[in-house]
Amino acid sequence: MLFNSFSFAVFLPVIFTLYWLLGKERLKAQNILLLGASYFFYACWDWRFMFLLIFSTLLDYFTGIKMTESKTKNARKFWFWLSISINLGFLGVFKYYNFFADSFAQAIANFGLQVNPWTLKVILPVGISFYTFHGLSYVIDIYKDRIKAEKNFIDYSLFVSFFPLLVAGPIERATHLLPQIKKERSFDYSKAIDGLRQILWGLFKKIVIADQCANYANTIFNHSADYSGSTLLLGAVLFAFQIYGDFSGYSDIALGTARLFGVELLRNFAFPYFSRDIAEFWRRWHISLSTWFRDYLYIPLGGSKGGTWIKVRNTFIIFLVSGFWHGANWTFIIWGLLNALYIMPSIVFSTNRTNLDTVAAGRSAPTFTEFAAMVLTFGLTVFAWIFFRANSVGHAFQILSTIGSGSLFTLPQILPVKLFLLLILFILIEWNGRMEQYAIAKLAISWPKPIRWGIYYSMVLLIFFFAGAEQQFIYFQF
């Protein structure tokens, strides 16, 4: 069931109504309803993978309790590593096994030996990277004594499977979400309206921006050999908007949906394309994953303590793992390494926390320096996105060599004028709302209702105007 589908438009109001009809006094019933709805939501993708989700939930639930109950350090360690190895084992088998088998065969072939790797014909279970990371953070937090194991199985299962975040995040933490699940939730009018507004903005980003950019970006990337350098560069820029609109749109819908049920999820995007350097970009892009890697990988590895070499090593490791997290393909690994290279000067010279505030805060326009920094950061990001989007490393280099040729200075073969106008409108709205949680959080909020509603109706109209066949969200494949 996609967020941008008719089924979800029916599913959400039904669950919302039932949920609030139960009333805040019946918290347990509300949680059971949400859990049932979440499993139904997941089963709509592929009911067979429900068992994997339930198994993963049971594993972390029981190992969590066992760790808390363990009287010796060794027993505690045993349950911890059991959970970690099984969780990563599943992720490895479903997501990475074929990659390693094929890469091994190719490496062997370089020495003149032929092996036919035994590859698995498996479909990647939707959301496995997300719910595995949920479970891992929970188990690690217990092991590190940051939290106690959750005894209530329903509450824990809901933490793992809450449908707004189940298939593509945000990657939640037990410390943030579990207390909300255990607390009585009362209906809040302004929060619910805010939730609807964020859902509307998410749908706009997905259907009007991402899907329209995808039409062109897919054509250009899929037929890259037929296009000039300028067209390929345009394709890369459109992909940058596609992936942002797609993933941040998904996150907005997830956050808005959760808010309708009185739950606040972690923020996932904070206007990353207005970043002035790469370090700022990574504080604003897929925040729940970046902070996950920071807390559960970078800091345990030593973080910024221990000198420049340790910082450089740790930075490379987290970007390498981040690239690999996105998929079993060298293109993602190179994408991760490129970002590590981009961020390296600021790590070495300790300037990675220069831009902690929002650009041009309190002003309507950026200074020339800020603007130039944003353009440069965006350019570097677009360059890295080419690897992320390309079918293979060779494909990425073919695109880059064409972009580097003289045809870069010709007029693009594709000029989507209407899309350019839409993107300008989109950038202006995002710029105007960059101080808020999402771009239209305060848009025209003080204006008379007819004007405000007029803006919302225009967005609805554009969504229906551009809505076609339901398009998958890119991050479902991760």
Next chain:
Amino acid sequence: MMKKFITYTALFLFPIIVLGILSEILIRRIPNDYEYKKSYLDKHANEVSTLFLGSSHVYYGIDPKYIKSSFNASYISQSFDYDLEILKKYKDQWSNLKYIVLPIDYFSFYGRLENSPEAWRAKNYRIYYDIDNDHKIFNASEMLSNKLDVNLQRLYNYYLKGENDISCTKLGWGSGYKAINHKDLIKSGVIAAGRHTAKNNLQYGTNMHLLDSIISFAEQKHVKILLFTSPAYKSYVTHLSQNQLNGTFLAIKTINARHSSVKYYNLLQDSSFNARDFYDGDHLNEFGAKKLSLKVRLLLGKI
């Protein structure tokens, strides 16, 4: 608070829903090919002696005016499952039916409407034929299954310009592919071959079973079946995957072995069709359609 939320949400959604319902009603009133074919069969199924089913190759390729008491019930991307449902829908009315003509093309066993880029057409069968093969909720609505701009264009064309969506003749032939408007035969043939080459053969077994069901249905009614592979331009033929083509011929061989009442003719590279007969790499124009219709009439006379 909840009351206020529901009231405002309902107030906000009310004009959208009203406009949506109104547009739905108005769009459904626009005459279209599916509705026309259904109403023709509702009235005349018992008079039809030769029925053409299948995809665009037959829709544009066979003009029933050359074959007595025949009707072309094929349509663009119409796969075996829809052919079977059309047959079943009028099962009590095929009192005069003697022949069913069905194309077995390169893609016939490797895809179905619901998996193709033309999947949006499934709503037409649901809304106008009352045939629901893919059970998707939005296929019950014109507004939900099509882009708003497409629907607005249709409303504008019909209600303001007086143009309807009917593109077939009274006997169901798609007359829109005129020679004068022909496409680049080389380019379109290559593109169509690529589009028709399947990534896998997941649909193969299901389609075999569906074709078997169509034939069994016909046999029960003592109706003969003529299967044929439609003529295509060389640019299309030379870009077909040999594996997929072999799979298609193997399926035909299996079907022929199982059902002696079925006759098959391979016209894929029939030399009587030349560049002047094609609208694009894999569709005939009006001249090609006449040629194919007369050829099929001749073949029907032989079975």
